[in-house]
Amino acid sequence: GESVGLHLPTLSVQEGDNSIINCAYSNSASDYFIWYKQESGKGPQFIIDIRSNMDKRQGQRVTVLLNKTVKHLSLQIAATQPGDSAVYFCAEGYNQGGKLIFGQGTELSVKP
Amino acid sequence: DAGVIQSPRHEVTEMGQEVTLRCKPISGHDYLFWYRQTMMRGLELLIYFNNNVPIDDSGMPEDRFSAKMPNASFSTLKIQPSEPRDSAVYFCASSLAFNLGNTIYFGEGSWLTVV
Numbered sequence: 172g173e174s175v176g177l178h179l180p181t182l183s184v185q186e187g188d189n190s191i192i193n194c195a196y197s198n199s200a201s202d203y204f205i206w207y208k209q210e211s212g213k214g215p216q217f218i219i220d221i222r223s224n225m226d227k228r229q230g231q232r233v234t235v236l237l238n239k240t241v242k243h244l245s246l247q248i249a250a251t252q253p254g255d256s257a258v259y260f261c262a263e264g265y266n267q268g269g270k271l272i273f274g275q276g277t278e279l280s281v282k283p
Numbered sequence: 284d285a286g287v288i289q290s291p292r293h294e295v296t297e298m299g300q301e302v303t304l305r306c307k308p309i310s311g312h313d314y315l316f317w318y319r320q321t322m323m324r325g326l327e328l329l330i331y332f333n334n335n336v337p338i339d340d341s342g343m344p345e346d347r348f349s350a351k352m353p354n355a356s357f358s359t360l361k362i363q364p365s366e367p368r369d370s371a372v373y374f375c376a377s378s379l380a381f382n383l384g385n386t387i388y389f390g391e392g393s394w395l396t397v398v
Contacts, residue, residue: 205387214287214374214389215326260326264381270339271316271387273326 179258183280190248192277194261199242201263205271206235206246210257218246218259248279256281285309287390289375295396301363304393306375307356316376316387317350317360326374332358333381365397 184190196204203222207215221228221235221244228235234247244261258278264271288307296302308315316331330340335352343350347366352358362369372394378387 207389212391214376214391216389217386220386270328270331270342272328275325 179276179278181278181280183282184251186251186253186281186283188251190246190251190255190279190281192246192248192259192279194244194246194274194277196242196244196261196263196274197272198263199239200265202265203263204235204237204244205262205264206233206244207260207262207273208255208257209260209276215260251279251281253281253283255279287375287377287388289373289390289393291393292391293394293396295398296365298366298397299364300397301361302365302369302395302397304360304373304375304395306358306360306390308358308375308377309388310356312377312379312388314378314381314387315352315358316374316378317358318374318376318389320372320374320392321370329360362395365395367397370396 203220205220206218208218209215219230219233219235221237226237232249236245248255256279258276260276261274262271287309290305313334317329318326319329320326327342329342330350331338332352348362350360372392374389374392376387376389379385
């Protein structure tokens with residue numbers, strides 16, 4: 172039979188605008204969370220991570236927010252650029268061993 | 284550092300054939316992971332090794348899949364016999380340790396098509 176592909180959620184933004192990508196995680200016992208960026212034809216690339224005892228962490232043009240009450244993670248990208256166009260995955264894991272579980276991903280499209 | 288190196292980058296094979304995917308982790312990394320990515324299921328962890336020893340293979344789909352790590356610088360993922368539903372991108376990844384602050388680095392992937 173014919174398989175139906177899964178369509179990723181898509182976020183389309185204008186160059187220079189801020190982007191917010193959201194992720195709901197499943198396990199309240201997860202110790203840390205990571206955002207990865209995957210460009211077409213490449214492997215996932217680390218962006219930023221955050222411990223479960225933190226609410227916010229900032230990197231270069233990126234900020235990750237963690238809301239443990241509702242098990243929600245977000246990635247904010249400031250002044251989005253065309254080079255930011257990619258699929259973004261959140262992942263959750265346990266410190267000191269265990270699996271890193273990836274979310275389904277969000278496709279970010281930046282319009283020049 | 285050259286990063287995680289995978290081969291082949293692309294492979295097209297006929298159903299029933301054996302497929303072997305290869306991985307060279309980053310030197311000094313104690314953890315090695317094999318992931319599979321499809322549109323339907325996203326990124327799935329198949330198996331991971333610590334110091335060449337398989338720790339968790341619960342993600343391996345079935346007995347047709349096997350993975351080995353004979354030494355710290357080489358791992359293989361084998362599918363025998365291959366089936367069309369095995370078509371996917373297979374990623375190898377490695378990390379220095381498995382905790383916060385030790386990033387998991389991914390290779391560029393092996394794109395497998397089984398016809």
